[in-house]
Amino acid sequence: MPPPTPDHDDVIHSESFLRSLMRRQLALSISCAATFFVALLGVPLLNYFAPALMATRVGGFTLSWLLLGVLFFPFVWIISFIFIKRSIALEDQEVADVQRDGKGGN
C-alpha cells in the first residue's frame, strides 16, 4: 500500500496527538507495573516486618516460600494477560480515533 505523501499538519503529526498517545500508553504500562511492584517489593517488606506471618506453614511450605517459589508466576501471567488485552484495545482505539478525526478534518 503506497502511503500518502507526508502531510505534517494533519492530526497524526500534531504535538497534541503525540502527547496524548504517549500519556495513554505510559499510564497503562505504569498501572500494570505498579501492581507488579507492590507485590515484588512488598514480599521483602513482609519478610522484614512480619517474619512470623511469613513463616506460617502452608502444607509444608512456609508462606513466604509458597508465595515466591510457586504463586508468583501465575500472578505475573495475570498481569501480562491484562496488559496485552488492554494494549491491543488501546491501539485499536487510537487508530479509530485518528481515522474519525482525519475524516472530519478533510
Add this chain to the structure above:
Amino acid sequence: MTALPLAALLGGVDLWIFAFSFVTVVVTIGMGFWSARQSKTASDFFVAGRSVSVGWNASAISGEYLSAASFMGIAGMVMSSGYDALWYPVCYACGYLFLLLFIAGPLRRFGAYTIPDFAEGRFDSPLFRKIAVCFVLFIGFFYTMPQMKGAGVTLAYIFPGMPYWAGVVLVGAVITFNVALGGMKGITLVQAFQYWAKMFAISIPVFVLMSVFGYYNQHIGANAAAGEPAAIIGTANADGIERKPLAEKAPKDNAWIAPFGPLTTKAVNAAAAALPAEQRAAYLEEHQKPYSLLYTYSLIIALVCGTAGLPHILVRFYTNPDGVAAKKTTMWVMILIGIFYVFPPVFGVIGRNLMPELYAGVGAKGTDKVVLELPTLLTAKGSLLGSILSGITCAGAFAAFMSTFSGLLVSMTGALAHDVYGRMLRPQSKPAERMFAFKIAAVLVGAVSIGLGCFVELLEINFMVGQAFAIAAASYFPLLFMSVWWRGMTMKGAAVGMLTGGLCALVAAALTNFSTLALDKGPMGKVFSVFAPLNNFWAQHPLLRILCEQPAIWTVPLAITLMIVVSKATASEIPGDVRMKMLVLHAPEKLGLKQEYIQEQQAGAGH
C-alpha cells in the same frame, strides 16, 4: 603437561549418562547445520519468522533464554543458600514483564532488533553505535563465564577423571567451531527444540524423584524454621522424609528456610567474625537484617531491569511482524519460562535433604551439580532409572549451555565482525572478507570465553549470571527506557549515563569476583593473591561489600540521573526530527508511520 591417561578418564563413566549427553550434542549440531542449509532456500520460514507460528516462536525465545544458570545454577544456589536464591528464578521470569510493559512494543515499532541498531537510529549517531557495541561484549563475556562453568561441571560429572578446565576447553571449542562454521545461527527450529528438551529434562526427573522420595512441600516441611522443634535426621519424619545429616559447611535449617539467609547476610557475617567475640551478637542484631534487605532489593533491581538489556534477548524478541501475534508470543514466553522455573528449586530442596555431601565439595564438585547427580539416588534403590534420569538431566544441561553460549557467541561475533571490522576497521571490505572476519572473530571470542571460563570454577553459576544482569541493568536498560519515554535525551547524555553506570557495575562485579577467588587455597588463590587485602577491607565495611556485590541499587539511578543532567546541559543537540521518532516509537503500526519515516530518511539521504 602429561597427557591424560585415557583409562583414568573413561573409568567410572556411566554409559547411560554418556549416551544421552552425546545424542543431545550430535542432534543439536546436526539440526543446526540441517536448518542452516534449509534456511538458504526458505529463509522466510526459519529466519524472518513470518510464517512461524506463535507456539514455535515462543518456544524458541524461551529456549534461548534458559541458560546453564536456569538449568543448573538455580538448583545449586537454592541448595547452598535457601530461600533468598528464589529471587533469581522469580526475577528471571518477571524481567520479561518489565520488558513487555515499557520497552518491547516501542522497539518493535521502531524496527530495531539489536540495541546498537536502536542506539544509532534513535540518535542518528554512528559514533554512539560504536559505544553501544562495547557493552555487547562486556555483558556477553560476563554471561559466557557461567555457561563455561556449567560445561566444566557437567563434563567433570560425566567423566569423573576429567579436570574442570578440560571440560571447559572441550565444550567451548566444539561450540565455537560449530558457530564459526555456520551452524547455530539462532535458528528458530533449533532453539524451540532446545526449550522442550530442557523442559522435559528438568520436569520428568522431578516428578519421578518426588514420587519416590516425597513431594516438594514435604521436603521443605522437613526443614525446621526458627522456633520450630529441630528437624529429625536419620529416620523418617511424619511425612516419610528421611533426611541425611548435614555437612559441616551447610547452613543451619532456620537460616536456610527463612528470608535474609546466608546469601544476603554473608558480608555482615564476615564483618562480625572479624570483631571481638563479645561484640558480635550486638553487631549482628543491628546490621544483619537491614543490610540483607538492601541486598535483596539491589538483586531484584539488577535482575528485573537487566532482562530488558540483555543483548541476545531483544534480537529474538519480536521476530513476528504482526503486532497482535507478537504480544501473544510474549504471553506464551512468560508462561513457558514461568512453568520451567518452578522445577529447579525442587532439586535444590530435595538435594539438601538427601544429598548433603555436596555441601562439602568445592568448584565442579559442589552444589552446582545437584541437578545432574540427584537422580542417581534412584540407583541406590536398585533401579536403572537413576542412570537414565541422570543422563536426561545431563542432556538438558548440555542443551542449556550450548544454546545460550551459541546465542551469545553469535551476538558478540556479529558485533565484532559487523561493527568493529565492517564499519570501523575496513568499511570497504568485500562480503567474502567479512565472512572470513566473522569466522576469525568467532574463534577469538570463543577462545577468550574459554580462557575466562577456566578461572571461574569457584564462583556460583547463578551468581555470575546475576552479575551480567547487573551490568545490563546499569547500561542498556537506562538507555532503552529513557530513550523510549523521554524525548529530551541527547546522544551525549545517553552515552555518559550508559558508560558511567555500566562501567561502575562492571568494575564492582569484577572486584567482588577477584576478592572471592583470592580466598581460594589452591592455584586460583595464588593468581589473585593481589586482591586478598580487599577481603580485610570488606570485613571492615560490609556495606561497601554489598554495594559492590550487588551494584544495581546505585548504578541504575546513577546512570539515569547522569542521562537527565547531561541531556539537559546539551539540550541544543536533541535530534531535530525527535517528534517523528517518538511517533514511530509509540503510534500504532496500523497508521503506517514507519514506512513514511523510512521514506523521509531516504529522501533526506538523497539530498
